[in-house]
Amino acid sequence: MLGISTKRLSWLGVPLLLSGCNFQARQSFVDPKGIVAQDQYDLFLLTVWVTAAIFALVGGALLWTVWRYREKKTDDPNTLPSQSHGNPLIEIGLIGVSVALLVVIAIPTLRLIWFTNDMPNDPESNLGSWFDGETAEGSDEEPLIILAKGWQWWFSFEYPQLGITTGNEFAIPAGKTVRIELRGEDVIHSFWLPKIAGKVDMIPGRNNNMWIRTDEPGYYYGQCAEYCGEAHAYMQFRTEVLSEEEFEKWVAERRETPKPPAGKDWNEFISLSASAPEELPDTDIVQGARHFFGKGTCVQCHTIDGTFAAGKLGPNLTHVADNRSLAAGWMENINPDGSINREQQLENLYEWVRNSEHIKPGNLMYYDPNGLQNVELSDQEVHQIAVFLQSLR
Amino acid sequence: MSHAHDTTAPLEHVPTGLDNKKLMMWLFLASDCMFFGTLITTHLVYRKIYENVGVDPIHIFDIELTTASSFILLMSSLFMALAVSAIHKGSIKSFRWNLVGVIIFGSLFLAGQVYEFNHFVTHAGLTISSGTFGSTFYVMTGTHGVHVALGLLWLVSWLCYSFSPRFNAHQHAIDIETAGLYWHFVDIVWIVIFTAVYLIEYV
Amino acid sequence: MSLSTTKTAAPPKSAPHEHDSSKAARSNLGLVRPDHTTGWKDWLTTVDHKKIGAMYAIFSLAFLIVGGVEALAIRAQLAFAENNLVSAETYNQLFTMHGTTMVFLAVMPLSSAFFNFLVPLQIGARDVAFPRLNAFSLWTFVAGAIVINLSWIFQAANAFGWFTPIDGRTDIVPSAGWFGYAPLTGDQYSGIGTDFWIFGLQVLGIASVAASLNFIVTIINFRAPGLKMMRLPVFIWMTLITSFLIIFAFPPITVALGELMFDRVFGANFFRVDQGGQPILWQHLFWVFGHPEVYILILPAMGIVSEILPVFSRKPLFGYSLIVFSGAVIGFLGFAVWSHHMFTTGLGKVATAAFSLLTMAIAVPTGVKIFNWIGTLWGGRIKFSVPMVFSLGFIWMFMMGGFSGIMHSAAPADAQQQDSYFVVAHFHYVLIGGSILSLLAGIYFWLPKMVGKMWYGKLGYWVSATVVVGLNVTFFPMHFLGMIGMPRRTHTYLEGTGWQPMNLVCTVGAFILAVGIFLFLWDLIRTIRKGPPAGDDPWDGRTLEWTIPSPPPSYNFARTPIVHSRDPLWAHKHGKASLRIGSVEPDPHGIHMPSQSWFPLLASAGFFVLGLSMALKQAGVPFCGYIAIAGLGITVLGIYLWALEGPGGFHVHPEETNS
Amino acid sequence: MSHSADPSMDREFLLAEQKKYFTFMNLAFLMTALTGIELVIIFLPFPGSILIFGSLVFLSLIKFIGVIFWFMHLIYDGKLLTLIFLFGMVLASGTSTALLFIFNSDRVDQTLPFYEEGIIAHEAGPGGH
Incomplete structure (x- = not known):
């Protein structure tokens, strides 16, 4: 008896739990903002309602049966209850009902499988017929393509049509269909942007893709959803959905390349730095740049567009100070309201380069054989690098 | 000599009339179907998705030799069937000669495989690290070779044991039959590999 | 409980040549058999399914505690945001080992404990078909379990600086998840923890398959007279289906683990992406095993519940044949739905749709079971x-x-x-x-x-x-x-x-x-x-195990029962006289008991040496390759001695001692 | 496998074994011939032909069935054994077929270096072709 009644009691706790749960949380898939996520959510709700109905019926029947046929003091111990052992009609009926209920789920499931798996820009795709707009067959307009790559433990996003590469953050225009090509560069990762679309894995050696589309500008959070090693929990990314004009602006900004802290161009800066460092002004930013390209070995892994830093193993730093986050989404780089506290940002950049092994255990910037674990940098040199990084916008 | 003589029920009680060891061997072989099925599938999957495996299998395969190997394994199977027949008839002498036949043909097959592997490594440069083709080919055919070798070990043990005073044709017929089932299975695996791995390259 | 004595003719028996004394005999090898021993020697050499079942239960409960402690550490770490109770690496090791331990070392062997204890008792048999093989399964399971868990010891040794793998990686406990997705388990991305995991699981796989073959033969061939297949207790049916699932599901994972081992140890390219390996293949092979594995864990549970509900409802199981049939359907469909673990891997429309529908289809036989359980309660x-x-x-x-x-x-x-x-x-x-x-x-x-x-x-x-x-x-x-x-x-x-x-x-x-x-x-x-x-x-039970004393004597049934119905004991107590349990006239020589043996333990010990030294070989410990070969040699030696010692056995006379 | 000690039973048994002997011999000759045919048809001048592919599968199936039913005595033994083995075969071939269907080259990342350059094997250089 005790087991049953306590079980019922535990249901009283459910509302309490619900109150502790914020469904608008930033990675909630029950607060969909994109077309794909909305459809997936609708299908999810359908399954919830269907199963809840079955649960109410079958669970109710179970409870009622247990209550009704419990052993009572008045029962005659010498007689046995009816020894029935089956009724084919009831069983066939119940099987029929179950199948019917499953068909209710199966039909929209099949529809949505085709809907989400049809890629814009594919010759045999029917996506255009699903909803009007630029992805319709024969339409001239190409969807925006983003090449998303999963690395241990960060994401890179390339816009092959626009010539932009970003790390851990990307922007898309609202109201446009975006096709995302997914690649795993080392191990398997998974691209999950819960409010916009369900996840698709990034598998090395394999081309995966998905499409997303949302009409609501805003700021969205995503995370790697396939276990990918030590720092898996720290592998996050962010997406900014911008109106079309803002997106154009963003593209223009991101295409700009940073100027060298001294000298006419980067080549001159580098040659001066190598041959006649005393001719460069002795400021933190210049020293930081020199450490970045030299002693700090940062260039082995990082790219800054417009310079000869073209490492592939770490995020593109061209506009690192414009990014809203650091360390693959783990640290904030810009205030939640979009304003920038430059002192705080400098502090963050310093902390990240200095103490990355504590902030993001296992990260390769520190633990790679060529990483910072084997580079002697004084606190002042790290500060100078941070100053240089802050100038990258 | 087989893994367990210690069955505990007299046959009279067995509802199916099937001997325990024989039933167990068949179950094991059914399980082994999944085993070799997976190995062969791995090979075929990689062959399917990669047109170019960096090596032209037709050029390195020596199909005449492999056909001869298939023939050798088939003959060993025939001898095995005859050996089982002989032991059932209680003719230990005939059983031994047939078993010797199985062992000779089985060894020939293994020798052929060693020659083939050696040839591939030294002349065609195909090693286990040569792309997926090298890996799947060597692991699959190698696993089959290990099965053959284990079968040989088993049969040689029986050959030796047949000279022991404890050996009793009547009592051990079922053990020989069980070993024979294993041996035939190794043969049918090769029938599949011969077609699915070798011959299919020529189509 | 006295049984009625419906007599059948005593089966003719050839004169047994084993001797009947309670003294230990010598085997064909001339060694003294460890029969009639007591204490730890008895437990190490026993071939009695009840003792083996008890040991399975003890080991699995111990590992349930280990896995549970790992789970508590995981939960303690997650209790607060940005908590630092355990490091990221330790956390990953904890959840990997939690999953591996709970699936392979707690729930599966606990089910196996029930199989061992109950199968012969419920079908009226003396023991399982191959008692020594059964002991071998137990000890091989223990060997595999210890190999995997020894990694914690080596991790501790590493923390104290006593042991460092040659490649300098310090993840000595498996940390790539219980699913071990390639290429994270490749030698580029994980250390010897993965080797412990691979070799431990391989050894466990041998144990599971050997045990399952044994149970299938036992259930098919060792049923008491009259116990037709459709009279078997549902638990026995589920054991049979689970055993079939094990023998068909473990080969794919054995192959996958073997391929992974070839990648790591011998430089093969099965899952090495830069050489053309496709990590997605690992996922397929793993889940071809992994989904049936889920049913391997749940079907015995369904069997147990199907035994208990009728007893306490005082009614027969509702829809017996449908429950059995749906169990078989669940088992079969279990092989056809593996890709639903991979819906996000980009399978393509057709495959996704097919696996989606097949997965829904599994809900039907599962629902059937629940309906029938409620039907059993109904009116009870x-x-x-x-x-x-x-x-x-x-x-x-x-x-x-x-x-x-x-x-x-x-x-x-x-x-x-x-x-x-x-x-x-x-x-x-x-x-x-x-x-x-x-x-x-x-x-x-x-x-x-x-x-x-x-x-x-x-x-x-x-x-x-x-x-x-x-x-x-x-x-x-x-x-x-x-x-x-x-x-x-x-x-x-x-x-x-x-x-x-x-x-x-x-x-x-x-x-x-x-x-x-x-x-x-x-x-x-x-x-x-x-x-x-x-x-x-004590419970007013329905099946054969309740007809014998508790705890059951070593020989189980003094006389082999003859069964005339489903739920034989219930029919015996409450049914018509014609349905009473009969008994086979006992053999005048007494009940034949198998001899105990050291050699299953020896063969399993070889696997332990093999698994551990292969993992340590990867850590660069010298001579481990040779020790691994020696381990294989120990196993082969164990099997030879096992085969050559002869069946042995002795007789007990329960009727004399009891009456 | 215990045939009774009754002499008349023994004679029947021996006769049956004698018949089996001829069956085995004939089967072995047949399969040798089939193996020979297999070797011949792959060199027939219809490259890529579904016909050749089909006949290869067919021939190996015949050999397969010959071995399991006669050499392995399935035809003389209980049906249960056939059922068990065929269940394993069906499961294995079903899984295999499904996997071969699921794997397609269209999703393979063809930008990987080995794919373009075809350097999977042959690091050892040209050998004795």
């Missing part, structure tokens, strides 16, 4: 004994797990749930609410038969209440955690995600669950020490 006279309370809890919790399973089957919706805490909630409802609850029910039901002591007091009810409450408090909120986007296998999470409050609730629940398991162990130990005598048939 339900007695709320502890096993029954657990069984009812099982139906309820398993239903909840099943419903979230249906939600997963809709592939597009699953794209949001996959790898989130929603899935964690789902499979813990199925595995704890399903498997563990029913295994606990089974322990409460059959322990009196096993040890001859009866439970006393109300503690059992408290155990059921605490476990069920703990289960719900821990895992129900995880549904919501998944919905608000918390991914699995994450070591920590940021404050701003909003996941903090419910994680704290989950952690509290986990500790409640732990208290429940602790209470259970306490109840178990005090019952074994001080329980009152149970008697032959």
Whole structure:
């Protein structure tokens, strides 16, 4: 008896739990903002309602049966209850009902499988017929393509049509269909942007893709959803959905390349730095740049567009100070309201380069054989690098 | 000599009339179907998705030799069937000669495989690290070779044991039959590999 | 319980040449057989299915505690955002080992304990078909379990600086997940922990397959006269189906692990991406095994519940043939749905749709079982004994797990749930609410038969209440955690995600669950020490095991029973006279008992040496390759000695000693 | 496998074994011939032909069935054994077929270096072709 009644009691706790749960949380898939996520959510709700109905019926029947046929003091111990052992009609009926209920789920499931798996820009795709707009067959307009790559433990996003590469953050225009090509560069990762679309894995050696589309500008959070090693929990990314004009602006900004802290161009800066460092002004930013390209070995892994830093193993730093986050989404780089506290940002950049092994255990910037674990940098040199990084916008 | 003589029920009680060891061997072989099925599938999957495996299998395969190997394994199977027949008839002498036949043909097959592997490594440069083709080919055919070798070990043990005073044709017929089932299975695996791995390259 | 004596002609027997004395005989090798020994020697050499079952139970409960402690550490770490109780690496090792331990070392062997103890008793047999092979399965399981868990010892040694792998990697405990997705398990991305995992699992696989072959033969060939297939207890049917699942599901994982081993040890390219390996193939091979594995864990649980419900409803099982049939359908379909674990890997439309529909189809036979269980209760006279309370809890919790399973089957919706805490909630409802609850029910039901002591007091009810409450408090909120986007296998999470409050609730629940398991162990130990005598048939049982004394004598049945109906004991007690259990005239030579043997243990020890030294070879410990070969040699030697020692055996005369 | 000690039974048994002997011999000759045919048809001048592919599968199936039913005595033994083995075969071939269907080259990342350059094997250089 005790087991049953306590079980019922535990249901009283459910509302309490619900109150502790914020469904608008930033990675909630029950607060969909994109077309794909909305459809997936609708299908999810359908399954919830269907199963809840079955649960109410079958669970109710179970409870009622247990209550009704419990052993009572008045029962005659010498007689046995009816020894029935089956009724084919009831069983066939119940099987029929179950199948019917499953068909209710199966039909929209099949529809949505085709809907989400049809890629814009594919010759045999029917996506255009699903909803009007630029992805319709024969339409001239190409969807925006983003090449998303999963690395241990960060994401890179390339816009092959626009010539932009970003790390851990990307922007898309609202109201446009975006096709995302997914690649795993080392191990398997998974691209999950819960409010916009369900996840698709990034598998090395394999081309995966998905499409997303949302009409609501805003700021969205995503995370790697396939276990990918030590720092898996720290592998996050962010997406900014911008109106079309803002997106154009963003593209223009991101295409700009940073100027060298001294000298006419980067080549001159580098040659001066190598041959006649005393001719460069002795400021933190210049020293930081020199450490970045030299002693700090940062260039082995990082790219800054417009310079000869073209490492592939770490995020593109061209506009690192414009990014809203650091360390693959783990640290904030810009205030939640979009304003920038430059002192705080400098502090963050310093902390990240200095103490990355504590902030993001296992990260390769520190633990790679060529990483910072084997580079002697004084606190002042790290500060100078941070100053240089802050100038990258 | 087989893994367990210690069955505990007299046959009279067995509802199916099937001997325990024989039933167990068949179950094991059914399980082994999944085993070799997976190995062969791995090979075929990689062959399917990669047109170019960096090596032209037709050029390195020596199909005449492999056909001869298939023939050798088939003959060993025939001898095995005859050996089982002989032991059932209680003719230990005939059983031994047939078993010797199985062992000779089985060894020939293994020798052929060693020659083939050696040839591939030294002349065609195909090693286990040569792309997926090298890996799947060597692991699959190698696993089959290990099965053959284990079968040989088993049969040689029986050959030796047949000279022991404890050996009793009547009592051990079922053990020989069980070993024979294993041996035939190794043969049918090769029938599949011969077609699915070798011959299919020529189509 | 006295049996009626419907006599059949005594089967003609050839004169046995074993001698009958209670002194140890010599084997064909001239060595003294370890028969009639006592103490640890007896336990190490026993071939008695009851003792082997008891050892399976002890080992699996021990590993349940180990896995449980790992789970508590995981929950403690996640209780607060940005917590640093354990490091990321340790956390990953904890969840990897938690999964591996619970699946392979706790639930599977606990089911195996029931198979061992119950199969011969419920089918009226002396023992399993191959008693020495059974001992070999047990010890090989122990060998594999120790190989995997020894990695913790080496990790500790590494922490003290006594042991460093040659490649300098310090992840010595497996940390790539129980699913071991390539290429994370490749030599580029993980250290020797993965080797411990590979070799441990290979050894465990040998144990499982050997045991399953044994059970299938036993069930098919060792049924008592009259016990037709469609009269078998449902638990035996589920054992049979589970055993078939094991023999067909383990070969793919054996091959996959072997290929991974070739990649790591011999430089093959099965999963090496830069040489053309496709990691997705690992996922397919793993789940071809992994999904049937799920049913390997749950089908025995369904069998146990199907035995308990009729006893405490005092009614036959409703729709026996449909329950058996649906079990077989679940088992078969289990091989056709593996890709639903891979809906997010880009399978393509057709494959996704096919696997989605097949997965939904599995809900039908599962539902059939639940309907039939309710049908069994319907019209019965339900007695709320502890096993029954657990069984009812099982139906309820398993239903909840099943419903979230249906939600997963809709592939597009699953794209949001996959790898989130929603899935964690789902499979813990199925595995704890399903498997563990029913295994606990089974322990409460059959322990009196096993040890001859009866439970006393109300503690059992408290155990059921605490476990069920703990289960719900821990895992129900995880549904919501998944919905608000918390991914699995994450070591920590940021404050701003909003996941903090419910994680704290989950952690509290986990500790409640732990208290429940602790209470259970306490109840178990005090019952074994001080329980009152149970008697032959404490629950008014229905099947053959309740006809013999508790604990059962070494020979099980003094006379082989003759069965005339399903639920033979029930029919014997309450049915027509023609349905009473008969008995076969005993053999005048007495009951033949198999001899005990050291050699199964020796053969298993070889596997232990092989597995451990292969893992250490990867760490660069010198000579380990040769030691591994020696280990293989030990196994071969063990098998030869085993074969050459001869069957042996001796006779006991229960009728003389008893009467 | 225990045939009774009754001499008349023994004679029947021996006759049956004698018949089996001829069956085995004939089967072995047949399969040798089939193996020979297999070797011949792959060199027939219809490259890529579904016909050749089909006949190869067919021939190996005949050999397969010959071995399991006669050499392995399935035809003389209980049906249960056939059932068990065929169940394993069906499961294995079903899984295999499904996997071969699921794997397609269209999703393979063809930008990987080995794919373009075809350097999977042959690091050892040209050998004795």
